[in-house]
Amino acid sequence: MVGGGAAGMLAAIVAAEAGERVTLLEGSGKLGRKILISGNGRCNLTNRAADDLRHYHGTHPRFVRSALDQFRLEETLAFFADLGIEFREEKRQRLFPVSDQAQSVVDLLADRMRCLGVRVETNAKVMGMGMGRAAGSARFELRDAEGLCYTGARVIMASGGVSLARLGADRSGLDLAVGLGHRLTDLNPGLVPLISPEKYLARMQGVKIRAEVRVALKGGREAVDTDDLLFTKYGVSGFTILNLSARLVPELRAKRAVLRVNFFPGRSPEAISQLLKERWQRHPHRSLELSFAGLLSSKLVRPLLDHLGFDAAQRVDQLGKGARWQLAQHLTNWPIAVSGPRPFDYAEVTIGGVRTEDINPDTLESFLVPGLYFAGEMVDIHADLGGFNFQWAWASGVLAGRRLGS
Numbered sequence: 001m002v003g004g005g006a007a008g009m010l011a012a013i014v015a016a017e018a019g020e021r022v023t024l025l026e027g028s029g030k031l032g033r034k035i036l037i038s039g040n041g042r043c044n045l046t047n048r049a050a051d052d053l054r055h056y057h058g059t060h061p062r063f064v065r066s067a068l069d070q071f072r073l074e075e076t077l078a079f080f081a082d083l084g085i086e087f088r089e090e091k092r093q094r095l096f097p098v099s100d101q102a103q104s105v106v107d108l109l110a111d112r113m114r115c116l117g118v119r120v121e122t123n124a125k126v127m128g129m130g131m132g133r134a135a136g137s138a139r140f141e142l143r144d145a146e147g148l149c150y151t152g153a154r155v156i157m158a159s160g161g162v163s164l165a166r167l168g169a170d171r172s173g174l175d176l177a178v179g180l181g182h183r184l185t186d187l188n189p190g191l192v193p194l195i196s197p198e199k200y201l202a203r204m205q206g207v208k209i210r211a212e213v214r215v216a217l218k219g220g221r222e223a224v225d226t227d228d229l230l231f232t233k234y235g236v237s238g239f240t241i242l243n244l245s246a247r248l249v250p251e252l253r254a255k256r257a258v259l260r261v262n263f264f265p266g267r268s269p270e271a272i273s274q275l276l277k278e279r280w281q282r283h284p285h286r287s288l289e290l291s292f293a294g295l296l297s298s299k300l301v302r303p304l305l306d307h308l309g310f311d312a313a314q315r316v317d318q319l320g321k322g323a324r325w326q327l328a329q330h331l332t333n334w335p336i337a338v339s340g341p342r343p344f345d346y347a348e349v350t351i352g353g354v355r356t357e358d359i360n361p362d363t364l365e366s367f368l369v370p371g372l373y374f375a376g377e378m379v380d381i382h383a384d385l386g387g388f389n390f391q392w393a394w395a396s397g398v399l400a401g402r403r404l405g406s
């Protein structure tokens with residue numbers, strides 16, 4: 001097993017349960033470092049909607065079907081409940097351990113591996129892998145950075161993505177796959193803030209609101225998300241942006257995109273125009289800026305009005321129907337151009353990885369190298385925010401581990 005993250009640990013447990021002798025080689029000094037920092041240290045372990053394939057993306061998103069089908073939400077919850085984890089559901093159907101500690105997830109997975117006799121080697125970064133022959137049969141030979149050698153009849157690669165180099169993530173695992181003949185897709189940061197060329201956004205830096213954000217995708221499709229939207233000095237972030245980035249970032253390589261923001265989620269321009277009419281009639285002496293007090297963050301109102309060319313100090317009883325309609329239309333459909341993602345150091349996942357065309361979706365075994373399996377984020381699969389990336393890691397780890405033990 002190469003990699004002691006979410007996928008690697010589940011694969012090791014399942015293979016050892018089936019009676020296999022398992023060695024897990026983890027490049028860093030600790031198991032599950034991404035689990036530890038996930039969900040702000042609380043680990044959003046999965047999602048009530050984890051079985052819904054629409055949350056998973058990649059060049060061939062249907063590749064996930066077999067893995068998810070054989071480790072559905074119910075089984076995932078039962079597996080973790082058996083370890084000792086109780087769940088709490090939060091907004092967007094996200095499931096967290098009630099301990100609120102990601103550490104408990106890693107501790108319990110490590111404990112299960114210990115009980116099953118899995119040999120765990122930390123600080124064992126695999127830098128070379130090839131095929132050798134022992135007692136007449138082909139075996140994998142793995143060499144770590146210290147020059148130590150390990151051999152095995154079968155290998156599961158679960159070395160993760162390339163985001164967060166400060167946690168030791170790098171391309172070493174992907175390079176090993178390439179060395180064995182596998183092809184990679186382009187790699188992009190995913191679940192990541194977006195950069196905008198719009199300079200006025202810097203004036204709204206630090207403001208977080210609830211908004212509906214839409215963006216047009218290739219092929220006439222549209223992605224929509226309603227949640228936190230955070231303005232930053234480089235562009236936009238927050239739950240809604242991170243989530244939309246899963247589908248938008250691959251398209252941003254070719255061209256800029258325009259986000260359409262409704263500052264009043266679920267409400268139409270007509271409804272907002274009517275709302276402004278009532279507010280302006282009730283308090284006709286107020287300035288345009290003050291007329292939004294209690295309705296929209298004051299830190300947003302001034303920059304938005306300035307950007308539209310409105311005089312924020314103008315009394316509302318001097319403004320007509322046309323101005324009101326213009327405001328209502330803009331505030332429910334505000335365009336923000338975005339030019340690209342922040343770098344990998346700010347990304348929760350890697351979009352892209354080992355090409356799925358070269359892997360059997362029903363077994364996760366390589367079509368090119370018999371006995372070699374892939375699981376987790378290093379495969380060209382990524383998912384929406386909310387526990388779906390872990391679900392892919394758990395489920396693919398289990399499928400690869402089961403095949404190893406079969």
Ligand SMILES: Cc1cc2nc3c(=O)[nH]c(=O)nc-3n(C[C@H](O)[C@H](O)[C@H](O)COP(=O)(O)OP(=O)(O)OC[C@H]3O[C@@H](n4cnc5c(N)ncnc54)[C@H](O)[C@@H]3O)c2cc1C
Pocket residue numbers: 002003004005006007008025026027028030031032033034035037038039040043044045046124125126127158159160161163164168169170172173347348349375376377378386387388389390391393
């Ligand atoms: C800040 C942050 C928060 C996140 N929060 C969530 C969340 O709440 N919910 C969710 O679903 N997802 C979350 N994710 C995504 C999730 O962590 C990953 O999708 C998941 O960890 C992928 O599991 P994996 O086992 O494939 O890879 P990883 O967990 O990255 O594990 C790969 C392991 O392989 C090791 N490795 C790499 N190369 C080698 C090598 N050559 N030799 C040996 N070992 C090697 C690495 O050190 C690492 O331990 C978050 C990610 C980040 C960065």
